Amino acid sequence: MDAMSGKGYQTLLECRRRSRLLRERGxxxxxxxxxxxxxxxxxxxxxxxxxxxxxxxxTISAYATLDPSRAAGLREARLYEYENWPDAGRRPPAHALYLLGRIYGTGPERLVPPSVLATYSAYDRQILNRVPSPSRSPR
Structure with a gap:
């Protein structure tokens, strides 16, 4: 798990820096x-x-904001499990991918490899394919 280990945190900082520079370039x-x-x-x-x-x-804070009923609450440990799946961890439910897609500013279908996306049920794929309302990602 990446968590906030020294290496994981340094990776996040480097990615933040690169992401900011790339966003500035469009x-x-x-x-x-x-x-x-x-x-x-x-x-x-x-x-x-x-x-x-x-x-x-x-991410957990933004998730809670998008899911005020907390019906699909998310904790850090569970997020890491989702991020490690399918090699380890736990399969993220379609609703979680939908909310995470809104947080990250992308379509939820991009958050898992296509081969994994195909394993979701037809109902779950409907959730993943619905168009989200605009959301502002915390930066």
């Missing part, structure tokens, strides 16, 4: 995630958090 969050993937062999879900420049704690 890159989209999706393009930034692709650039970061060249140097970091982590899941798409983690790459997008890095591209957005968010810590796990910031």
């Amino acid at each position: 890159f989209t969050i999706d393009q930034i995630a692709i650039v970061l993937s060249l140097d970091h062999q982590v899941s798409p879900l983690r790459l997008y958090r890095y591209a957005a420049g968010l810590t796990a704690s910031q």
Whole structure:
């Protein structure tokens, strides 16, 4: 798990710096995630958090804001499990991917590899394909 270990935190700081520079040059969050993937062999879900420049704690806070009923509450440990899946951890439910996509400013279908996306049920794929209302990602 990446958590806030020294190496994990340094990676996040470097990704934040690069992400900021790329945004200043007009890159989209999706393009930034692709650039970061060249140097970091982590899941798409983690790459997008890095591209957005968010810590796990910031992501959890934004998630709670988008889900005020806390029906789909998320803790840091669970986020790390989602980020480690399918190699380890836990499969993220479609609703969680939908909310995380809103937080990171991308489509939820980009947060998992296409081969994994195909394993979600037809109902879950409907959730993943619905168009989100505009949301502001905390930066």
